[in-house]
Amino acid sequence: MGVQQNLKFDALVLGGGIAGLEAALNLAEQDFSVAVVEKDASIGGKMIRLSKVFPTLDCSSCITTPKMAAAAHHPKVTLLTYCELQSLERRGDELVALITQKPRYVDLEKCIGCRQCEYQCPVLVPDAEQGGLAARKAIYIPFSNAIPQKALIDPENCILCGRCEKVCPTQAVDFFQKVEDFTLTAATAVIATGFEMMPLEDKVQYGQGQIPDVITALQMERLLAPHGPYNRVLRPYDGKEPDSVAFIQCAGSRDQSMGVPYCSRVCCMYAIKQAMLLSGSLPLADLTVYYLDIRAFGKGYEQFFQNAQAMGVNFVKGKVAYVEPGEGGAVRLRYESQEAEGGVQVVEHDLVVLSLGLLPGWTPGASCALSTGADNFIKTVKPKLAPALTELSGVFVAGAASGPKDIVDSIVEAGAAAMEACRYLAARGFKAAG
Amino acid sequence: MSDAPIEAESRKAALKKLIAARRPQMIAATARMKEQRRALKAIKEHLAGAELTVPEIAAATGLPVSEVLWYVATLKKYGEILEGTKAGAYFRYRLGQVVAAEAEPGSDE
Ligand SMILES: Cc1cc2nc3c(=O)[nH]c(=O)nc-3n(C[C@H](O)[C@H](O)[C@H](O)COP(=O)(O)OP(=O)(O)OC[C@H]3O[C@@H](n4cnc5c(N)ncnc54)[C@H](O)[C@@H]3O)c2cc1C
Numbered sequence: 001m002g003v004q005q006n007l008k009f010d011a012l013v014l015g016g017g018i019a020g021l022e023a024a025l026n027l028a029e030q031d032f033s034v035a036v037v038e039k040d041a042s043i044g045g046k047m048i049r050l051s052k053v054f055p056t057l058d059c060s061s062c063i064t065t066p067k068m069a070a071a072a073h074h075p076k077v078t079l080l081t082y083c084e085l086q087s088l089e090r091r092g093d094e095l096v097a098l099i100t101q102k103p104r105y106v107d108l109e110k111c112i113g114c115r116q117c118e119y120q121c122p123v124l125v126p127d128a129e130q131g132g133l134a135a136r137k138a139i140y141i142p143f144s145n146a147i148p149q150k151a152l153i154d155p156e157n158c159i160l161c162g163r164c165e166k167v168c169p170t171q172a173v174d175f176f177q178k179v180e181d182f183t184l185t186a187a188t189a190v191i192a193t194g195f196e197m198m199p200l201e202d203k204v205q206y207g208q209g210q211i212p213d214v215i216t217a218l219q220m221e222r223l224l225a226p227h228g229p230y231n232r233v234l235r236p237y238d239g240k241e242p243d244s245v246a247f248i249q250c251a252g253s254r255d256q257s258m259g260v261p262y263c264s265r266v267c268c269m270y271a272i273k274q275a276m277l278l279s280g281s282l283p284l285a286d287l288t289v290y291y292l293d294i295r296a297f298g299k300g301y302e303q304f305f306q307n308a309q310a311m312g313v314n315f316v317k318g319k320v321a322y323v324e325p326g327e328g329g330a331v332r333l334r335y336e337s338q339e340a341e342g343g344v345q346v347v348e349h350d351l352v353v354l355s356l357g358l359l360p361g362w363t364p365g366a367s368c369a370l371s372t373g374a375d376n377f378i379k380t381v382k383p384k385l386a387p388a389l390t391e392l393s394g395v396f397v398a399g400a401a402s403g404p405k406d407i408v409d410s411i412v413e414a415g416a417a418a419m420e421a422c423r424y425l426a427a428r429g430f431k432a433a434g
Numbered sequence: 435m436s437d438a439p440i441e442a443e444s445r446k447a448a449l450k451k452l453i454a455a456r457r458p459q460m461i462a463a464t465a466r467m468k469e470q471r472r473a474l475k476a477i478k479e480h481l482a483g484a485e486l487t488v489p490e491i492a493a494a495t496g497l498p499v500s501e502v503l504w505y506v507a508t509l510k511k512y513g514e515i516l517e518g519t520k521a522g523a524y525f526r527y528r529l530g531q532v533v534a535a536e537a538e539p540g541s542d543e
Contacts, residue, residue, distance in 0.1 A: 239488035
């Protein structure tokens with residue numbers, strides 16, 4: 001397919017998570033034009049999908065949505081969602097990105113986000129936004145506070161029955177949309193492609209995703225979120241309110257045999273957070289965190305850990321080796337205790353949450369001359385004094401794209417990356433706001 | 435002759451082409467949809483006039499219990515069923531008003 005269009009901006013931000021949005025807003029506030037290229041149908045990254053955030057326990061969507069809206073409404077920011085980056089290369093003074101706009105099969109301009117199509121659609125599909133624990137339709141708006149609040153069709157599940165088209169009040173459904181390629185030229189770029197959780201399907205020791213009551217930490221975030229799949233915490237096996245919940249730390253991280261030798265950095269804190277939130281919603285439940293070390297490194301984090309202990313969360317030092325289905329939906333867990341009793345212990349819990357290792361959200365490979373470190377995250381050339389600098393001149397990195405990190409560090413880095421990009425632009429004669 | 439019928443004709447041809455191109459996915463998706471319809475119908479039938487927990491619905495319908503929860507969560511999301519009172523560690527579910535009215539004898543369904 002031929003390239004249709006060429007868009008030109010001062011800066012390109014790759015990834016519309018919290019780091020990308022923060023970097024884009026900082027650049028836009030300096031009067032530079034910015035394009036945010038996001039692969040998903042909505043901006044917001046992982047943060048918009050979280051329940052509450054450590055250590056403040058702010059409602060995550062309450063503090064992310066205003067940032068998303070600010071980016072969407074900023075006259076200097078253009079959001080390009082549902083776009084796939086094909087390549088990014090330097091040509092003289094310019095960075096040229098080849099981007100594919102994936103078809104939504106819904107006209108973005110016409111769709112008013114009324115969801116009538118979604119209610120009419122007869123096909124149910126496991127909703128990835130809810131960790132697969134409930135369904136969406138084949139035509140759907142990704143989630144209630146998605147930006148843009150526009151529908152899209154999943155062609156793998158659409159049966160072309162035409163109900164959505166008939167009910168749409170603005171004739172926005174367009175089954176004939178096609179993939180469109182375009183180029184985007186910018187003087188500078190910020191890579192903010194974040195992280196993904198390691199897949200569970202190949203982890204034999206954790207049940208390969210086949211044990212309903214063994215879930216990932218991101219699924220637990222959804223269970224705890226107000227608009228989660230059940231609007232409360234129930235075990236996915238049968239809808240029972242769990243009496244005992246276990247968290248398995250370093251489930252994949254700090255383990256060379258699973259390909260992630262590094263520490264994923266945020267798991268201790270989010271597991272403590274989730275246990276604290278559970279102790280609020282399930283006050284009678286036993287909550288146990290199986291850990292190797294607790295890494296509470298940030299401001300206020302140690303206090304947060306101590307609060308969890310004071311609230312009755314049980315911390316057991318030990319390495320969980322294996323989980324398997326127990327009786328009636330329970331999960332049997334085998335671990336090597338490093339507590340006084342020592343040895344291999346076998347216990348059962350109603351629900352088990354895995355703190356799986358974090359992997360890069362994007363690896364450039366052949367699409368871009370950026371290199372990665374041994375951990376496969378984007379390599380930074382001056383990690384101490386200028387952590388936003390990459391090997392490619394004019395290309396900066398922010399947030400979890402350069403390694404697992406929490407929201408505070410992602411925001412700080414996004415500010416640093418935007419500052420580096422502003423300096424880069426100013427040095428080349430681009431004018432910042434006076 | 436007006437443009438409209440021509441447009442309608444070419445649209446029809448384009449749709450035919452699209453259906454041909456997507457046939458394998460459509461066949462698979464239609465089969466899944468039919469299975470889902472059967473499950474949803476069974477769940478709603480057992481909830482007509484009753485408030486049941488997920489394991490009770492599973493026992494009544496013969497569907498796997500975790501599958502029932504998936505459907506119940508989905509029906510709840512789209513307003514077709516409501517959460518009711520608690521029975522031990524489980525919640526009971528009942529039909530929403532619109533669905534309950536449709537399930538009344540003599541209604542169109
Ligand atoms: C279970 C869990 C709970 C957490 N809880 C907390 C908490 O309570 N407090 C806290 O401080 N931190 C928490 N974190 C960490 C927090 O999620 C991260 O700090 C934060 O999301 C990092 O933001 P980011 O923008 O760098 O990356 P992300 O949130 O991953 O966003 C990256 C964005 O880039 C997009 N993208 C990726 N590749 C491409 C591409 N090639 N082209 C275009 N777009 C692309 C993605 O779709 C995504 O939108 C938690 C993490 C997990 C896993």
